[in-house]
Each structure stands twice: as C-alpha cells, then as structure tokens.
Amino acid sequence: MNPRATIADIAKALNVTPATVSRALNDHPGISQETKKAVRKVAEKLQYKRNKIASSLRSGRSHMIGVIIPSAAINFFGEVVHGIEAMANTYGYTVLLYQSNELPDYERKGIEAFVSAGVDGVLASLAKGTVDFGHYLDLKRHNVPLVFFDRVNDELGIPSVVVDDFRGAYTATEHLIGQGYRRIGHIAGQQHLKIFKDRLAGYKAALEASGLPVEEKLIYQGDVSIESGRRAVRHFLELPERPDAIFAVEDYTALGAMKELKERKIQIPEEMGVVGFANEVFGEHISPGLSSIDQQPAQMGKEAFKLLLEMMEPRKEAVVALDQKRVTLAPIAFFRQSSARNGEGA
Amino acid sequence: MNPRATIADIAKALNVTPATVSRALNDHPGISQETKKAVRKVAEKLQYKRNKIASSLRSGRSHMIGVIIPSAAINFFGEVVHGIEAMANTYGYTVLLYQSNELPDYERKGIEAFVSAGVDGVLASLAKGTVDFGHYLDLKRHNVPLVFFDRVNDELGIPSVVVDDFRGAYTATEHLIGQGYRRIGHIAGQQHLKIFKDRLAGYKAALEASGLPVEEKLIYQGDVSIESGRRAVRHFLELPERPDAIFAVEDYTALGAMKELKERKIQIPEEMGVVGFANEVFGEHISPGLSSIDQQPAQMGKEAFKLLLEMMEPRKEAVVALDQKRVTLAPIAFFRQSSARNGEGA
DNA sequence: TTGAAAGCGCTAACAT
DNA sequence: ATGTTAGCGCTTTCAA
Numbered sequence: 001m002n003p004r005a006t007i008a009d010i011a012k013a014l015n016v017t018p019a020t021v022s023r024a025l026n027d028h029p030g031i032s033q034e035t036k037k038a039v040r041k042v043a044e045k046l047q048y049k050r051n052k053i054a055s056s057l058r059s060g061r062s063h064m065i066g067v068i069i070p071s072a073a074i075n076f077f078g079e080v081v082h083g084i085e086a087m088a089n090t091y092g093y094t095v096l097l098y099q100s101n102e103l104p105d106y107e108r109k110g111i112e113a114f115v116s117a118g119v120d121g122v123l124a125s126l127a128k129g130t131v132d133f134g135h136y137l138d139l140k141r142h143n144v145p146l147v148f149f150d151r152v153n154d155e156l157g158i159p160s161v162v163v164d165d166f167r168g169a170y171t172a173t174e175h176l177i178g179q180g181y182r183r184i185g186h187i188a189g190q191q192h193l194k195i196f197k198d199r200l201a202g203y204k205a206a207l208e209a210s211g212l213p214v215e216e217k218l219i220y221q222g223d224v225s226i227e228s229g230r231r232a233v234r235h236f237l238e239l240p241e242r243p244d245a246i247f248a249v250e251d252y253t254a255l256g257a258m259k260e261l262k263e264r265k266i267q268i269p270e271e272m273g274v275v276g277f278a279n280e281v282f283g284e285h286i287s288p289g290l291s292s293i294d295q296q297p298a299q300m301g302k303e304a305f306k307l308l309l310e311m312m313e314p315r316k317e318a319v320v321a322l323d324q325k326r327v328t329l330a331p332i333a334f335f336r337q338s339s340a341r342n343g344e345g346a
Numbered sequence: 347m348n349p350r351a352t353i354a355d356i357a358k359a360l361n362v363t364p365a366t367v368s369r370a371l372n373d374h375p376g377i378s379q380e381t382k383k384a385v386r387k388v389a390e391k392l393q394y395k396r397n398k399i400a401s402s403l404r405s406g407r408s409h410m411i412g413v414i415i416p417s418a419a420i421n422f423f424g425e426v427v428h429g430i431e432a433m434a435n436t437y438g439y440t441v442l443l444y445q446s447n448e449l450p451d452y453e454r455k456g457i458e459a460f461v462s463a464g465v466d467g468v469l470a471s472l473a474k475g476t477v478d479f480g481h482y483l484d485l486k487r488h489n490v491p492l493v494f495f496d497r498v499n500d501e502l503g504i505p506s507v508v509v510d511d512f513r514g515a516y517t518a519t520e521h522l523i524g525q526g527y528r529r530i531g532h533i534a535g536q537q538h539l540k541i542f543k544d545r546l547a548g549y550k551a552a553l554e555a556s557g558l559p560v561e562e563k564l565i566y567q568g569d570v571s572i573e574s575g576r577r578a579v580r581h582f583l584e585l586p587e588r589p590d591a592i593f594a595v596e597d598y599t600a601l602g603a604m605k606e607l608k609e610r611k612i613q614i615p616e617e618m619g620v621v622g623f624a625n626e627v628f629g630e631h632i633s634p635g636l637s638s639i640d641q642q643p644a645q646m647g648k649e650a651f652k653l654l655l656e657m658m659e660p661r662k663e664a665v666v667a668l669d670q671k672r673v674t675l676a677p678i679a680f681f682r683q684s685s686a687r688n689g690e691g692a
Numbered sequence: 693t694t695g696a697a698a699g700c701g702c703t704a705a706c707a708t
Numbered sequence: 709a710t711g712t713t714a715g716c717g718c719t720t721t722c723a724a
Contacts, residue, residue, distance in 0.1 A: 004488065006701060017711050022703060030709060052462045053403045054701030057716050062399065064442075064463070071428060073644070075627075078424035082417060085445050089452075094459050096410075097443045099431050106435075113440050116398045117410070142350065255631055262633075281421075282628035285601055287608075298419070352717060363695050368719060376693055400717035403700050 005046035013042050025050065056118055065308060066096045066114035068107060068124040070151070075281060076297050077125065080149065083301025084123060091309060093120070100127040108135040115144065121308045126151040128193070145311035149304040150295075154194065159311070159325040161304045165195045168293040168331030169202025172247050172275045175291070175333065177210050179341040181245035181273050185218040187232040187257065189249040196224075199249050199277065218243055222253055229256025237264070245273035245339070251280040251292055258290070258338065273339040279332075289336030296329050303327045351392035359388050371396065402464055411654065412442045412460035414453060414470040416497070421627060422643050423471065426495065429647025430469060437655060439466070446473040454481040461490065467654045472497040474539070491657035495650040496641075500540065505657070505671040507650045511541045514639040514677030515548025518593050518621045521637070521679065523556050525687040527591035527619050531564040533578040533603065535595040542570075545595050545623065564589055568599055575602025583610070591619035591685070597626040597638055604636070604684065619685040625678075635682030642675050649673045 007025075011018045016035070023031045024039035042048075056062040067084055069077040081097065088095050096119060098110030107127050112135075114122055122139055124146065133156055139146045140158070152160040176184050186203045189196030204214050220235050222228035229248060233256075236243050248254035254276030258268060266272050268288055276283065276292040283290035307325060353371075357364045362381070369377045370385035388394075402408040413430055415423040427443065434441050442465060444456030453473050458481075460468055468485055470492065479502055485492045486504070498506040522530050532549045535542030550560050566581050568574035575594060579602075582589050594600035600622030604614060612618050614634055622629065622638040629636035653671060 007703095008701080018701085019703075019712080020710055022701095023710085026703085032709060035709080049458060049462050051403075051464065051701050053399055053408065053464045054716090055703075057397075057399045057403050057718090058701080058703045060716075072418065072424040072431065073421075073428045075419075075421055075424065078421065079419045081443070082419045082445065085418065085443065086447075089444075089455070094463055095443050097427070097431065097441050098435075099428065101432075109435070112395060116395050117440055118397065118399045282631050285628050286632050353719095354717080364718075365696080365720080366694055368717095369694085372719085378693060381693080397717055400700090401719075403702090404717080404719045406700075 004051070005043075005048040006051070007048075009046055010039060010042050010048060013046070014038055062118040062120055063092055064094045064096055064117065064119045065305075065312075066098060066110070066117070066119040066122045068098050068100055068110050068122065070100050070102050070125060070127055072097070072099055076150075076278060076295065079297035080125070080301040080304075083298035084305050085301075086298075087302045087305040091305075093305075102127045102129060104130045104132065111135045111139060115139070115142065119144070121145040121147070121312045123147050123149060123304050123308055125149050126153065128190070145308055147304050147308045147311070149300055150195070152194065154326075157324075159307050159327075161300050161307060161327040161329070162195065163295040163300065163329045163331050165198035165331075166202040166205070168277060168295075168333075169199035169247065170206045171202075171331065171333050172277065172291070172293055173203045173206035174210070175335060176245045176247060176273050176275060176339055177206065177212065179245075179269075179273060179339055181339075181341065182212065183215075183218065183241065183243040184212070184245045184247060184273075185220065185232070185236050185243035187220045187222045187229060187246060187248040187253050189222065189224045189253075191221075196249055203247055222249065224250045224253055226252050226256035226259070229253040229258075230260040231256075233257045233260040233264075244271070246275070248274065248276045251276035251278045251283055251290060254290055254292070254338075255282070255286070258286070269337060269339050269341050273341055275335075275339050279334055283334075284336065288338045288340075291333075291335045291337075291339040294332040294334055296332065299329055303329065350397070351389075351394040352397070353394075355392055356385060356388050356394060359392075360384055408464040408466055409438055410440045410442055410463065410465045411651075411658075412444060412456070412463070412465040412468045414444045414446055414456045414468065416446050416448050416471060416473055418443070418445055422496075422624060422641065425643035426471070426647040426650075429644035430651050431647075432644075433648045433651040433655075437651075439651075448473045448475060450476045450478065457481045457485060461485070461488065465490070467491040467493075467658045469493050469495060469650050469654055471495050472499060474536070491654055493650050493654045493657070495646055496541070498540065500672075503670075505653050505673075507646050507653060507673040507675070508541065509641040509646065509675045509677050511544035511677075512548040512551070514623060514641075514679075515545035515593065516552045517548075517677065517679050518623065518637070518639055519549045519552035520556070521681055522591045522593060522619050522621060522685055523552065523558065525591075525615075525619060525685055527685075527687065528558065529561075529564065529587065529589040530558070530591045530593060530619075531566065531578070531582050531589035533566045533568045533575060533592060533594045533599050535568065535570045535599075537567075542595055549593055568595065570596045570599055572598050572602035572605070575599040575604075576606040577602075579603045579606040579610075590617070592621070594620065594622045597622035597624045597629055597636060600636055600638070600684075601628070601632070604632070615683060615685050615687050619687055621681075621685050625680055629680075630682065634684045634686075637679075637681045637683075637685040640678040640680055642678065645675055649675065 279294035566578040625640035
C-alpha cells in the first residue's frame with residue numbers, strides 16, 4: 001500500500017539530514033543519545049525497515065551467505081542447514097540456499113547466483129560427481145570467503161569442517177571386536193570421496209591394533225545404497241569363511257544388509273553383528289536397533305558458519321592462516337542391539 | 347583480486363553507452379542482434395556477472411523469494427524446500443531460507459529479514475504456536491505476495507497449498523475397514539491445527555459411511571509424538587472393548603503405538619492394524635512396514651511456488667481472485683504390512 | 693537503434 | 709555532534 005518509509009522520511013520528520021539518521025540507526029559512536037532515541041522512535045512509528053539492497057550496494061556488504069548442499073531432502077543436510085541457519089541468524093546474516101542435486105552444473109549455477117546476489121561468503125558440501133573445482137576457485141579469486149563441510153576437498157587450501165571419519169570407523173570396528181566378533185567385514189563406499197576412504201582406513205587400523213588380519217575378501221566395494229548392502233551380504237555369505245559382523249560405511253547400506261540377513265534368517269546380532277554410520281533417524285526405530293556413528297550435523301553447520309564468519313569479519317588477533325584451518329568434530333557412537341552380542345546395547 | 351567487471355567496462359570496450367549494454371544483456375527488443383552478440387562476447391571475456399543488488403535497487407525487483415519453515419531438520423519440510431527450490435531455479439529465482447523453530451517471534455524476525463532483503467514474495471508454513479498473524483498481514487499490506495503451505499490459516503484470505511487431509515484420513519480408515527477391522531481407534535492431533543482437525547473428520551466420515559459407530563472412547567487426544575502413541579495404546583488396552591485397529595494422526599505417533607504394542611506382544615496386523623500419516627522414510631524400513639498416507643512434499647513445494655509466481659508476475663488472463671486460490675493435492679496411500687490383515691500389504 | 697541523464701536508498705569521506 | 713556531497717551499478721524515461 002504505502003510506499004515503504006525511507007531514511008529521508010525520518011530525516012524530514014526530525015529536521016536532520018539523512019546521514020545523521022543513517023548513523024543513528026547504525027549506532028555510530030559520534031551521535032548523541034538524544035538523537036539516537038528520537039530517530040529510533042520515529043523509525044518505529046513509520047514502521048521503517050532498512051532497505052538492505054541500497055545498504056548493500058553502497059557498503060559492499062550484504063550480510064547474506066550462500067549455502068550449497070546436494071539435497072535438502074537428505075536428512076543429514078537438512079540438519080546441517082539447521083545449524084548454519086541458527087548461527088547465521090544470531091550474527092545477523094541471512095541464508096541463501098541452493099541445491100546441487102549432486103550435479104556439478106547446478107553447483108556452478110548456484111555459485112553464479114550467489115556471486116550475482118552479492119553474498120559475503122559461501123558454505124558448500126560437494127556434489128558426488130564434482131571433480132573440476134574451477135567454480136570454487138573463482139570464489140577464492142574474487143575474495144569471497146568459502147568453507148567446505150562434510151563433502152570436502154582438502155587439496156585446494158579451502159578451510160573445512162568434517163567429522164573424524166577415521167576415528168568413527170575405528171570406534172565402530174573396535175566396538176565390534178570388543179563384543180567378541182572376530183571376522184569383521186566392511187562394506188565400503190566410493191573411494192574417490194575422502195570421507196569413505198577414511199572410514200575404510202579406520203576399519204583397517206582398528207583390526208590391526210587388535211592383531212586381527214585385514215582380509216581383502218572381507219572388504220566389499222559398495223556405493224552407499226540399500227541395494228549395495230544387500231549385494232554385500234550375498235557376497236559375504238558365499239565366502240568359505242563368512243564374517244561374523246559387518247561394519248557398513250553408511251546407515252542405508254547397513255539397512256540393506258540387515259534386510260538381506262533377515263530374509264535369510266540369520267540372527268542379528270547373535271550370528272552377525274551390524275554397525276552403520278550417520279545415525280539416521282530410522283536406526284533407532286528398526287529392530288534390532290542399528291548401532292551407528294553420529295556425525296553431529298547441527299554442530300557441523302555451526303562450526304562451518306563460525307569459520308566463515310572469521311573470514312568475513314576478520315579480527316586483528318587472527319593467528320593461523322585461515323586457508324589452513326580444519327575443524328574436525330568428534331563422532332559420537334550410538335551402540336544399539338544390532339551389535340550387542342554381549343547384551344550391552346543401548 | 348580484480349574488482350568485478352561492470353556494465354561500464356563492457357560499454358567502454360565497445361564504445362557504446364552503459365544503457366545500450368544493459369539493454370543488450372536484458373535482451374531488449376530495440377537492440378540490434380549485432381550489438382547484442384558483441385556485448386555478450388565481451389561480457390563473457392570479462393567474466394561479467396550482473397550485480398543483482400544494483401539491479402534490484404533500481405528496478406525494485408530482486409528475483410529472490412523468502413521461505414519460512416518450522417525446521418529444516420524435519421524431513422517433510424526439507425523435501426518441500428527441495429520442491430520449491432527446483433521450481434524457483436528454473437524460473438530464475440533465488441531462495442532465502444528462514445526457520446521459525448516453531449516460535450512466532452522468529453517468524454516475525456524472518457519476515458522482517460525478508461522485507462529488508464527485498465524479496466519479491468514469501469512462502470510460509472506456520473509455527474505451531476502462531477495465533478497472531480499481524481506480521482503476515484503486514485506483508486499483504488506492503489503488497490508482498492504470500493502463499494501458505496501445509497500449516498495454513500484459511501481465514502486470512504491468503505492463498506495456500508495443502509494435501510487433502512480429510513480425504514487421506516478417509517482413505518486410511520476405509521482401508522482398515524476393508525481389511526476387516528471393525529473397532530478402529532484414532533489417535534488425534536492438536537485440534538487447533540486445521541490439518542489435524544480434518545484428519546479426525548475424515549476418520550469419522552469413513553466410519554459413518556460404512557455404518558460403523560463413532561465412539562468417543564476410541565478417539566484419543568494426542569499431540570503428535572512417539573510418547574503420545576504409546577499413551578494412546580495404554581489407554582485403548584484398558585477399555586472393556588479394545589479396538590482392533592488404530593489410525594494415527596501421524597507416523598511418529600503410529601510408531602510409538604507400534605512400539606508399545608510390540609512390547610505387549612500384541613501382533614500387528616493380526617490383532618491390531620496400524621496406519622499412520624506422512625509416509626516418513628522410516629515407515630518402509632521398520633517391521634512390519636507401516637501403512638501411511640503420503641503428503642507429496644516436493645509437489646507441494648512446486649505448487650506453492652507456482653502460485654506465488656502468478657502473484658509476482660501476474661499474467662493478463664488472470665481469472666480467479668488470487669486470494670481465493672487454494673490448491674489441494676491428492677494424498678497417496680501406501681499400504682504396507684502393518685494393516686494387511688487380509689495379506690494384501692505392499 | 694542508441695545516447696544522455698537521472699535516480700533507486702543508503703553510507704562514507706570530508707567538512708564544519 | 710551533525711551537515712554536505714558524492715556515488716555504489718544498474719535501469720529507465722526521454723530524446724535523438
């Protein structure tokens with residue numbers, strides 16, 4: 001209806017200049033308390049809302065950040081966004097969202113949209129298929145701060161936040177050993193993704209630490225899907241010496257494995273223990289409850305934003321070169337019935 | 347590094363004026379093909395990217411929309427956002443996201459952030475506790491198009507997209523009757539939310555259509571939580587004549603009911619059939635598989651955006667008064683084992 | 693088909 | 709403590 005009130009309207013009402021009003025609204029030191037109070041009162045009365053667009057154009061800062069995720073329909077990313085958003089809002093930033101749908105082309109489009117919109121920084125989790133990082137490096141070239149989370153690439157000198165996948169996998173495997181399992185198979189994920197490679201490494205390390213052999217036959221190359229979990233089980237069962245437990249690279253893979261095992265009437269956890277990774281919601285509701293490693297998605301989002309904030313609003317004391325900065329969160333184990341041979345499930 | 351190229355840079359390179367370049371980039375009719383081609387070539391070479399902020403300030407249109415959801419961590423909303431985003435991108439819009447965390451205060455803050463950012467329109471799903479709609483009406487007053495989805499209020503003359511809750515509940519109940527269940531209990535949700543009221547109504551209507559009595563004792567007032575499902579079962583089992591099936595207002599409620607039933611060794615679906623609502627991911631992975639009603643979240647997001655687009659870019663033929671516009675999606679039933687007394691589960 | 697000129701609303705030098 | 713002035717990069721009349 002009425003055109004929005006501007007700074008000029010307030011200035012007119014108070015017989016001061018727009019500059020004064022602007023300063024008052026921004027709590028500039030050199031403005032008297034009186035004036036500030038008066039300005040705020042009139043602003044309230046006129047329902048003044050700052051025109052961020054004009055402000056951004058002039059100041060070069062938009063107080064918006066862009067977030068690129070593979071898909072908002074994946075629970076994990078939903079929760080990461082939740083964390084980012086919570087943090088961003090408390091610091092006065094607005095979040096632009098873009099989904100890559102796992103397609104590098106969309107990723108590039110998203111970044112262009114962000115640059116075009118003038119974001120002050122970008123948070124991103126890589127699409128599975130991304131191998132060319134040119135669009136991300138463009139951001140760097142234009143001095144737009146960038147932080148990766150979860151699906152990261154560590155060779156570009158871009159700060160990142162991840163969960164300690166190695167340690168998570170190590171903990172999971174160690175737990176299975178502690179429960180008395182001795183032949184532990186692993187359903188692995190695509191090895192060009194660092195997170196999956198790290199999990200495989202953690203699995204191996206745990207075996208070695210316990211003096212158990214690492215057998216290649218017990219490592220099934222899967223692709224993080226329910227079907228791949230089923231296939232892995234079929235493979236394992238055909239072995240002359242089948243495993244007595246499975247550490248799956250991800251919960252859906254573990255789920256597929258469990259389904260196949262159930263259909264073949266193999267008792268979980270008695271005959272076969274199962275541990276997944278990600279602590280998806282369904283894990284605590286299926287039976288037996290699925291043991292898993294939580295990745296702390298909300299916390300990951302918060303840390304990622306904090307890292308980005310340091311880059312967007314650098315403080316003097318800044319110590320470490322920021323492009324060296326890596327935040328690694330501790331994974332949290334949730335052991336349930338699927339791996340409780342000694343009856344110690346949660 | 348290098349400051350971003352502007353329209354003026356292109357103009358200089360071609361010995362034309364910025365106005366011409368602007369028109370060429372916007373595919374203005376009165377510009378020669380030659381010029382357009384030349385402009386595009388130079389733009390490419392200089393890696394020119396339109397400064398949306400300047401463009402918005404001048405034109406008054408930002409090509410951004412704001413989306414308010416209760417929480418990105420709730421799968422359903424994640425998927426709605428997915429749908430919105432997909433549609434928005436194909437039409438050249440960018441999505442701003444804000445989470446209310448179910449708090450009306452955050453909702454208001456979100457709207458202020460959006461107004462301030464100059465969005466062209468807003469999509470919103472109400473926080474549970476929202477009873478004062480002043481902030482939403484403000485948007486209307488300032489001619490910022492607004493569309494509600496899922497958690498809507500129908501008394502404000504604001505267009506909305508919902509799934510047909512009445513019909514979904516009717517279908518679910520009718521299905522139970524078809525499976526031979528005769529005493530069907532309902533675990534209801536908070537009745538001040540229209541979606542839950544509609545589901546109760548659908549349940550009642552289906553009973554009546556089959557000549558079955560509606561018994562108040564078989565309607566448990568719950569609050570959409572796992573615990574409330576458990577409580578409902580305890581209540582039902584204490585009745586002199588206990589029900590032989592349960593239609594739960596929502597999947598988590600159904601899950602709670604199933605857990606309680608299992609602990610009491612009551613066979614599902616033989617002794618007690620169960621149907622939920624929402625078709626959450628876990629439903630197909632628990633055993634028995636949970637029958638449920640899908641709300642088509644992605645489709646809901648797409649329809650909501652389309653409605654908003656009509657308001658943001660009205661076409662001449664516009665027929666119906668837009669504030670009367672209601673889109674109702676057909677729910678889709680997924681019947682699984684939890685209600686398959688006749689052995690017809692999916 | 694193109695140019696000239698003005699201005700969207702705000703902020704930041706520079707002045708006083 | 710406040711005013712003056714200029715301009716961010718773009719679009720859009722109006723004019724040629």
